[in-house]
Amino acid sequence: MTNRKTYAALAAAALVATTVTATVTGASPANAQAAPPANAHCGTSTGDTGANAWTDHAELRDALETLEAQRSDVLDVSQIGASNRGRAIWAARTGTGPKVVLITSEIHGNEKTGTDALLALLRDFTAPTPEARRLRSQVTLVAVPKMNPDAAELDRRGNDRTWAEVVADFPQLASARPAWNYYTQPRSGDDYASRPGFDVNRDYHPDLDYVPRPEDFPGSSAQTGWYIHPESQAIRDLYKSLKTEFGAVDTYVDLHHQGPCDLDESGENQVTMSLSGKFIDIANHQEYDRGYRLDYSKQLTLAAYDALQTRGESPFGSLTLYPQDIDLPGTGLGSFALNGSGTVLFEVRGQTQTWGAKQRGQLVQTVVNGLDGIIDALADGSVTQVDPARYDDIPETQ
Template sequence: MPMMNPDASEGDKRRNTMTWAEVVEDFPQLAGARPSWNYLDRGIQQMYDYGKNPGFDVNRDFNPDLNYVPQPQDFPGNSASPGWFITPEAQTSRDVYKSLTDEFGKVDVFIDLHHQGLYYVDGTSDEVTLSLSGNFVPDPSSPEGAKYAQYADKYNYDFSRQLNVAAYDALQSVGNSIFNNITLYSQGLDLPGTALGSYALNGSGTVLFEVTGQTQSFGQKKKGQLVKAVERGLTGIIDAVADDSVYGLDPEAYEDIPLTAYQPAD
C-alpha cells in the first residue's frame, strides 16, 4: 500500500483530514463520547492550522482485536491504549490484513514505512539514514505484557528481530555511509494502537523503517540515496524470507544494531 495517509501527504502534516462529527456519523453510538486523544481540531502544528482542517493521527487508530467495534467507554483513550478503527485509512489497512489472513491463514510479514527528523548514530556525529525496529509492545509472555496474554501464542518477537537483522545486514553490505548509518528506533515501547503493535500481536513479523527527512529539505541526489536505502533494506527482507535464510539469522544480533542518539557525540 504505497500511501496510507494521502491527506497528510498532500497537506504536509501528520494527521488526516476528518472531523469528529464525521466519525459520529459513521458510529452513532459515539455521539456522547469525548473525541479521541489523537484528534486535533485546534492550534497550529508543523505550520498547519488544525483549527481550520482538523484530523486524526491515523497511526494510533489500530486495535489488536481486528473485529473491534468502537465503544464510547473507550474514548478518549491514550497513546498506551489500543485504537478504534474509526478512520477510513486504518479500516482499509485492517480489512486488507484480514482478507490476507482469510486467504493465507497468516500475514507473515508487515513492514511500515515512516519518516523521522534528524538523529545520530549513537556515540558518533554521523547522521542517521534510517532507523529499524521490531519492538512495539511488550512480550505477552512477560510480566510487562500480561495484558496481551490472549495473543501470546501468536506473538513472535524473535522472527521480527530476524527480519530487522536481514534488512540491517543487507544495508551494511553496501560500502556507502548513507547505507551504513542505520540505527535502532526507540525500544521498550507499548503502542498497541499502532499498526505495528496490533499486527505483531496477531502473529506478523514486523519491521519499522523510519527514514530521515521528516523535517529536513534535501536535494534530488540525497533523496534518491534515501529511496535506494529503503529499497536495499526491503530487498534484504524479501530475499531472506523467500529463500528461508531469515530463519538462520541470530535474533540476538538485533541487539547489536546501534541505537539512535538525539544529539551528536562530542
C-alpha cells in the same frame, strides 16, 4: 486498474526482489558524517517542505495504471478503499509464493520516501528476469503506497477528518470525548484548528473485529485504537482478507520518517535510517496475543540491517535501532504483531517540514535496499537462520 476487488478473488500475480539499480546521490563516505545544511530544521521550525518533488496522488494513480498495463501478467492493482475525502487507496499485488509480505507507506502524509520506494520495488520486482521470476514464485507481495492520501495531499501528519464526522459514522460515540490523537491545534506548521485531523497510526486494534465503544475514549498512546477512520479500516480489511486466503500474513513492514538530525551512539554520524522489530510490551497485552513472534521480527529487522551494511562505509551503513522502550498497540505494527505477523519499522531521516526533498534519491534507495534484504531472506529461507540475539548489537540512536 480494477475497483474494489476482494483479495480472496484476486488473480495470483507476481513479485520479487532484485535490487533497484537507480543512481544514488550522495553515497560517499564523506556524506555519512557531513553536518546538516543550514536549512535543515532540527527543532520545531518549519522549513521548505519540497512537497512538489514527491509523488502526489494523481501521479501515483498514473504510475500504477501504467505499470499494471505493462506488466498485467504479473501485477494486479486494486482499489481497497477510499480516504475520508474520497481519494482512492490502492494495493498492488504481485507474486504467487506462500509467504505474504504486506508493506504500507505514508500513513503520515509528510513521510514520503516509502511511496517512491514501493513504486521502484514494483517496477523491478515485476521485471521479466530469471531472478524476479524465482522470487515471485516464493513470495507474494502486497504494497499499499500512500495509504493516507488526504494527509499526503495536505503534506501533513494527520488525516482530514473531524470528530463530528467520526460520530456521524459511529453514532454510539455521541457521548464520548474525542480521541486523544485528534489534532485541533497548530502542529509542525500545519493549522489543524481550521482543518482538524487524526494520527491514523494510533487507530488500530489487535482485535480485527473490534467495534468502537464510547467507554474506550479518549484512550491514550498506551492503549489500543478503534478503527474509526476509513484509511485504517482499509488496511485492516486487506490484512484480514490476506489472513483468510493464506492463513497468515508472514511479514508486515511500515515505512515512516523521523527527525533529520539524529546521531548514532558514537555522536559522530547522522542517522540515515532507524529500524525496529519491537513495538509493544507483550506483558501488557496478553489478552490479544495471537501468536506474537518477537524473535522473528528481530530476524526480519536484521535481514534489512545486514543488507544495508553490505553497502560499506556510506550513508547506507549509518543505521540505528529505533527506541525500544515503546508500547504502542494502537499502531498497525503493534496490532499486526499481536496477530502473529513478523513486523518491521523503517524510520528514514527527515520529514518534509524539516528536511524537504533533500537527499531524496539516497533515502529512497535506502528503503529499497532494506526491503530487498527482507524479501531475499524470506524467499530463500535464510531469515530463519539469523541469530535474533544480534538485534541488540545494532547501534542505538544517541
